[in-house]
Amino acid sequence: MPAHVGRLGHGLLLVALGVLVWLATAPAAHAQVLYEWREPGGTTVYSQMPPRPSDGVLLRSLKLAELPPAEQAPAARVATASGPPGDSRAAWQRADARVATALARVQAAERAAREGQSPRPGERRHLVNGHSRLSRAYFDRVSALDARAAQARVALQSAYAERDALTGSR
Numbered sequence: 073m074p075a076h077v078g079r080l081g082h083g084l085l086l087v088a089l090g091v092l093v094w095l096a097t098a099p100a101a102h103a104q105v106l107y108e109w110r111e112p113g114g115t116t117v118y119s120q121m122p123p124r125p126s127d128g129v130l131l132r133s134l135k136l137a138e139l140p141p142a143e144q145a146p147a148a149r150v151a152t153a154s155g156p157p158g159d160s161r162a163a164w165q166r167a168d169a170r171v172a173t174a175l176a177r178v179q180a181a182e183r184a185a186r187e188g189q190s191p192r193p194g195e196r197r198h199l200v201n202g203h204s205r206l207s208r209a210y211f212d213r214v215s216a217l218d219a220r221a222a223q224a225r226v227a228l229q230s231a232y233a234e235r236d237a238l239t240g241s242r
Contacts, residue, residue: 105120105133105134105135105136106118106119106120106133106134106136106147107119107120107121107122107123107130107132107133107134108130108131108132108133108134109122109123109127109128109129109130109131110128110129110131111123111127111128112128116131134147163238164235164238167231167234167235167238168235170231170234170235171228171231171232171235173231174224174227174228174230174231175228177224177227177228178221178224178225178227178228180224181217181220181221181223181224182221182224184217184220184221185214185217185218185220185221188213188214188217189214191206191210192210192213194207194209195207195209195210195213196210
């Protein structure tokens with residue numbers, strides 16, 4: 073059998089497998105409904121779950137299969153990313169609180185590192201010729217302050233990543 077026939081057969085097998093995967097997942101995507109509703113504060117929300125009466129006013133429901141093809145993929149991503157409205161909102165509030173806390177810690181750690189650059193009493197060693205040198209304690213203290221600021225920045229990046237994971241954007 074020629075080599076190009078073997079590659080052709082392998083390519084057809086991959087195409088057939090792709091079509092089967094698409095057929096298996098397509099009905100689930102086409103069966104999805106996306107609800108558009110407005111919160112009392114005026115914010116428009118898209119979710120897989122309709123709003124509770126206390127959450128807002130339903131504007132319309134969108135069946136993903138009935139949307140134009142160009143809008144189906146973005147709507148499916150929104151539908152997949154959105155869970156029950158209360159859970160989603162609570163998750164966002166927790167994520168925002170973690171980001172705010174981490175940001176405050178970064179600001180405090182960087183302020184402490186800036187202010188800690190000045191030598192404290194006892195951190196200078198006076199030499200015989202009238203000059204002085206900074207002691208090892210000074211450098212250890214400044215290094216510790218810089219390390220705390222670096223750790224706070226890493227924690228902030230982690231909090232941002234966790235919040236970004238709620239929408240699937242990275």
